[in-house]
Amino acid sequence: MTSNGQFDVDFARAQFPEGLWEWAFFENAGGAFVPESVIRRLTDYMRQCQVQLGATFPASLDAAGRVAEGQRAMAAMIGADTDELVIAASTSLNIYVLAHALRPLWAEGDEIIVTNQNHEANSTPWRRLAESGIRIMEWPVHPDTGDLEIELLDDLLSERTRLVAFPHVSNITGDINDVKAITDKVHAAGAQVCVDGVAYSPHRFSDVKAWDVDYYAFSFYKVFGPHVGGLYGKRERLLEARGQYHDFVAEDAIPKKLSPSELQHEIVASLAGIADYLDALASHHLDEPPNDPTERTRAVFDLIAGHEQRLGEPLVDFVTSHPKVRLYGRPTADAAARAPTFSFAVDGMRSGDVVARLLDDKMAIKHGHFYAQRLVAALGFEDVEDGVVRVSMAHTNSEDEVNRLVAALDRAIS
Secondary structure: OOOOOOOOHHHHHHOOOOOOOOOEEOEHHHOOOOOHHHHHHHHHHHHHOOOOOOOOOHHHHHHHHHHHHHHHHHHHHOOOOHHHEEEEOOHHHHHHHHHHHHHHHOOOOOEEEEEOOOOHHHOHHHHHHHHHOOEEEEEOOOOOOOOOOHHHHHHOOOOOEEEEEEEOEOOOOOEEOOHHHHHHHHHHOOOEEEEEOOOOOOOOOOOHHHHOOOEEEEEHHHOOOOOOEEEEEOHHHHHHOOOOOOOOOOOOOOOHHHOOOOOOHHHHHHOHHHHHHHHHHHHHHOOOOOOOHHHHHHHHHHHHHHHHHHHHHHHHHHHHHOOOEEEEOOOOOOOOOEOOEEEEEEOOOOHHHHHHHOHHHOEEOEEEOOOOHHHHHHOOOOOOOOOEEEEEOOOOOOHHHHHHHHHHHHHHHO
């Protein structure tokens, strides 16, 4: 274990390719860097067994084994069974396919509740079902804070409600929604939930079983892997959903029937490298890492949460005390209340201009609506494209980087 009990950023960074850390990288919510373990798994697959699966010759058997290992490792990472995890090109695609798979189970006039706090990946696919007779009910955020107020669901849920689509964490405000409380309320009304966990899963353990969610979507490329998405679904829910693949794929063939793009074999094989990386962090930081891979993942993310809270504190102190800056989301770095994704605006300045002034300080930051146009508009932005300045941290950031960011921001907006 590290001598001071703190998270060892230098060790974590050493697991990644050299040359990544010249700039302070604060666009982790858009996509994280990838450790050598993932790159190695990918290149080894392509060098050694880039063949079609399903044959009996050695290279094909080897390839199938590596793909299966990637599937098992990622299911274990969220405490799920392998057949409860759909892996496809992106979260947007996974939820689009899910919406089409569930639509035949519902009648015209049935209702779906969608919040404007969503990233569009968990919004557009459901809203488009209005074209086939599904009624879309709006769950709005608080116009001043962007908060998602659970009590508003009481007036929206009805006997016609079939599903509620909401984010675990807003990719704009960083606020953590109470998934268990929302899910319990929705289940009590006889409906299902589809939770967008993309902005949560790089920062905390995704305890899908404890939350009792029906569907939980996330993106591996934001959890230090390749550009591909994952969708957890309860086994009984995936079995009920209508297949979206070829006609000969049986309705009980889960998760295959919900992956019409078919597995990207080398990509899925490389996902085991995410587990390798998390295991390396566990071995370095913990005296006795749990034997169970799910529990090792949980322990690592507990360490990450504490480190990320320390990272966020100087930035929160700065933006909440500066008279020209408005922070969106809860004014805290508390790991229980938010992820380390902080969005703000500066009075009298375009967000794009703020970001441009930080380039000379080698701050990798972005501005815009980040595919959450409805939320940015609800927060009162007239120029949604310019949007907010977003600083999204990860455990690979250092406290020194945050201090340099605060100093650079102070110069940029003074």
